[in-house]
Amino acid sequence: MTSLPPPVPHNPPGPLQSELESLTTEAYRSDLADIDRWPTLDIARAMNREDAAVPTAVAAQLPRIAAAIDGIAARMARGGRLVYCGAGTAGRLGVLDASECPPTFNTAPQEVIGLIAGGRPAMTAAVEGAEDSRELAEADLAALGLAERDVVVGVSASGRTPYAVGAVVCARRAGALTVGLSCNADTPLSAAAEHPIEVVVGPELIAGSTRLKAGTAQKLVLNMISTISMIRLGKTYGNLMVDVRASNDKLRARSRRIVSLATGASTEDVERALAAGGGETKNAILALLGGVDAATAARLLTESGGHLRTALHAIRRP
Structure with a gap:
């Protein structure tokens, strides 16, 4: 007979729980409390309605996004690198965006870099505790030899992930340009970055599942950051990707x-x-x-x- 695991001890609410409860990305939607009993088509419609609000939230941040991109392109024109730093879904989205730049814009692999808390294993599996370490972010950036001409974009739905915040703090100390991309207002990441971008998408369909609207918003903004930076760097002719690497x-x-x-x-x-x-x-x-x-x-x-x-x-x- 298989024995049951021991019960998880119940700890009293701490500062972190209170902090999470204040975030819109963690908010609970009581109107969706019985969504598991809805017909599948109704759930799909509800999810589609939620997703439709994301571009509007991104639009509200376009002036900040454009200002960040101008700064990024200026640094990269001088030989700087664009480095995304995040944990979990945010980190994976940064790695994805970076990995698409060489075939699309013929960039060298070291020009646009995605760092994820926990390294390569974290792309497909959770690496426990990695996102909670500012020191890990500092070590990852130190391994790159971060310089003043570089740009670091911290990506975090909550805007409080220690790895992303730590990366931006470390980068700013080194004189690199810093951007903070989050999905809440007035976050520690925004406070740390020179270019804060806060795409507030509201509570998720599944409470706290920030791979949904928040992830979509981050993907849209990262698309803008890399694509428009490359346009500014002459990687296109009109809307043709003339630097495409013809590798297949x-x-x-x-x-x-x-x-x-x-x-x-x-x-x-x-x-x-x-x-x-x-x-x-x-x-x-x-x-x-x-x-x-x-x-x-x-x-x-x-x-x-x-x-x-x-x-x-x-x-x-x-």
Whole structure:
């Protein structure tokens, strides 16, 4: 016969419990108290209604988001790195966003970095206690050799996660630019960061499950941070991702299509330009639109800091 585990001792409410009870992301919705008895379609409708409120909450923070992005792009233009720091869902979202930048924008792996409390194992399983350690965040940033030109974005739904707050405090002490992304108002993370972004989405459908609306809000903001920063850094030409890394058949086909859309050139000319430029989409576009060879295109792109439009203007300038 299997014995039951010993009962969990009941501890009196402490400061942490009181703190959590004050957060909107932890609030209890009494109107959803019997949701487990609802028809599935009604639950889905309720969840959809909740999710629909997230973009509005993000919109309220757009001026702060834009200011943070301008600061991020300025640091990265000087060789700085963008580092996301978070625990649990927030940390995983940061790692996800960072991992998408090399194939989409041809960034080096060390340019956009996602740090999660507990390291790689925490991507798929909880690492107990990791999120509660400011010291762990400091050690992770120290291992990166954090510098003044870098940017650290602390991500935490509650805005109080010690790992995220500790990362921002440590980064600010080092002179790095700091951003705090949370889903509550007036949080310790906001107080620590130069650029606080508070996307207040309200109580979750399942009380305290911040992988829901809060996670969606964080994903939307991280999408903006990385994408618009890359636009500012010249990683796009119009709305074409001209720095795409053609590392597989799908991306090679996309690269050919991007060159075709940007230039209107024939399939044969697109193929020749890509081959001459080593498969680099941006190089091929500049060669075709500017009427220069691949070597000249490469030089002009280097001189323009990788900004295709700037390089084109240099060719067309009388």
